[in-house]
Amino acid sequence: MILGCLLTQPRWLIFASFNKMDDFSGRLLLFRIGDLACAAPATTVREILPPQRATRIPGAPPPVEGLINVRGELVTLVDGARLLGRGPGVDGGALVLLEWAATTVALAADEVLDLVPLGSVELEAREELVGIDPGVVQAVGRHAGRSFVVLALDALLGPLLTVQEDV
Template identity: 45%
Template sequence: MIDGSLVSARLLVFRVGTLAWAAEVDQVREILPRLPTTRIPGAPPVVAGLVNVRGTLVTVVEGWRALAPTETSQPRPPEDAGSTLILEVASGNGTKDGSGKKLVGFTVDEVIDMVAVGDTTLEDRGGLPGVDPTLVRAVGRRNRPGGAGGGAGGGGESGKDLFIVLDLAALLGPVLTT
């Protein structure tokens, strides 16, 4: 089922590993280059560490470890390539300022595009091979070829134009709860 809140959303589409993913633009505070991280001892490997975003400390989750752990055999891009998305996610136990939102960084290999949901077709497709179904809110298809699909040969049906709308709370919530 596609949840109603997505109907009028704008989505940021990005690539992690071989797949394209998307998050609601409203949840993306900013897009930064990869920042030097400080390891947090004891934290799970999916946590890259702490970064300094203009004076605020933000925990960064390593995108490929979270979304494409099975692709570890693939060659990884150099550490300083890609981007860090600063996301604002709802947090169950609330935060100091009472907003109930936390900032968390998320590294992606490449930011591809921004799409309005109207331009795309969202489908309910829970079961994608190799993708944890609890993280999937919907599956979208960009109408135009291009972006990551590059020269996919005009095949609008090319699998490369598929993207998965992420459930950020489900993905990041468990990591952040202490």
């Protein structure tokens, strides 16, 4: 219950945990997956691409759509909606390419919402979040009246993508 713990702490503690992460300097990219507004530190975002068809990887778990070709580099595409347990993605409007664990992962999102300076983000305590596993949420934020969750990439992608040797 990471989120629970996080959200019952005083606000300065949440900030302290943010400050520990170098990645959090700068800005956050906000994007929508289903009805959920999500965020990732802009430093982990490599680029945004239009959707493309993936080549299936037999045996890989369902959120993994397969491999896509990004200018000659092979990148694993993960369906954000399935990943967050929200059923198969519908719109699939954008691929957010994230640098994670020394590799690049494409996350299929419905649309990119905004790129906001971290300084303008308000981190607020909320008692509960409906329909999302708190373990995959690193923090909850609010910007310009909109609430969003900062995704915990390790918790989300770790179980899917082994950190073993490449083949």
